[in-house]
Amino acid sequence: MTESPSYLRATADAYDAMAVVYADFARDSLAVLPLDRALLAAFAELARVNDAGPVAELGCGPGYLTAHLRGLGLDAFGIDLSPVMIGLAREAYPGLRFEVGSMDALDLADGELGGIVSWYSVIHTPPKELPPYFTEFRRLLPPGGILLFAFFESGGGPVETFDHKVTTAYRWPVDELAGLAREAGFVEIGRMLREPLDGERFRRGHLLMRAE
Template identity: 75%
Template sequence: MTERRAHLRATSDAYDAVVALYADLARAWLDGVPLDRSVIAAFADLARAGGGPVAELGCGPGYVTAHLRDLGLDVFGVDLSPGMVDFARAAHPGLRFRIGSMDALDLADGALGGIVSWYSVIHAPPAELPAYFAEFRRVLAPGGTLLLAFFEAEGGPVTAFDHKVTTAYRWPVDDLAELAREAGFTEIGRMLREPGSEERFRRGHLLMRAEDPRTGERTRA
């Protein structure tokens, strides 16, 4: 087994082992974070204007996927963990969920109008993250919107930390935005917020638009 495959298997196994606990902790999380909800709402407005289905990649128990559906989007979820996908399907029977890896999606080029990666690229080893962004760009139509949520490094370098499930990484927002630009995205906006009373780290959010590969420019919706 390659090192990359071993990492993906370890991440999947770690989430499979805590499905019920993780789902319970995440159930009402969006209720207490109005700034985060505002970023998701902005993404939904952009994605609706651009058209095309939306994928939540690394959807976990499916709560954000369901929230996106409630905002009027044609959305489905993808997750590496079979246990999380089983939970999401049972909890949200009207939505579609599938097992898959974010860096090797079973989707045609340009198939999506939007992607949400809600604290899901945080487990990717830093050297592998460009491949994830390249895959996001491949499956997004020109002008499609990408929303990234992550733990921000607060002025420091990329830093590993002891996430409650498995090793994760905090990223400087400028470094993460630059990786996305190199993969063919243009920044629309960003939001940083300080940690809440039950949180350890600053939260980062980036809204990006996929450039048209023929011109190297973003396409307006």
């Protein structure tokens, strides 16, 4: 078996250690985020129309967003690098499917998914390591499959690190991420940049894309 890159091991260990605190913090976070909910609803509508397979939340953490997607009528399941997070997700949502896995190399067939949500789930990935994630997302989706990608936006400047509460993370310019997605075979449907709310430090970026 190929050994995982050190940043993946470090990220999994960091989230294992913070899992209970993180789950308590994140559980009701969507309740105060109407724009985020609207974008998730748009993703769900597009995925239902496409009807090309189940939807995976990659980097699902404690599972609250996977459960939200199921509530929007999608056949949704979650995958996360942290075994402790997956344990919490299974405990909180016993009727849903959750698996441990690394989203850069998943044990899923080509074109198996109708949609993918990556909700701030690659923010800890070093910039040079990010393109293969988009390649893997594209492999998993058939033509017409939908990808929703959320991240911390850099305010138009270059990629930069910041001191995320769990472990080092990165902020990206939206155009650069959109370019990486295009190179992997995605067409942009739309984007949303949301200004930080009280208690948030950075602008939030969201890209909604379709596989070519």
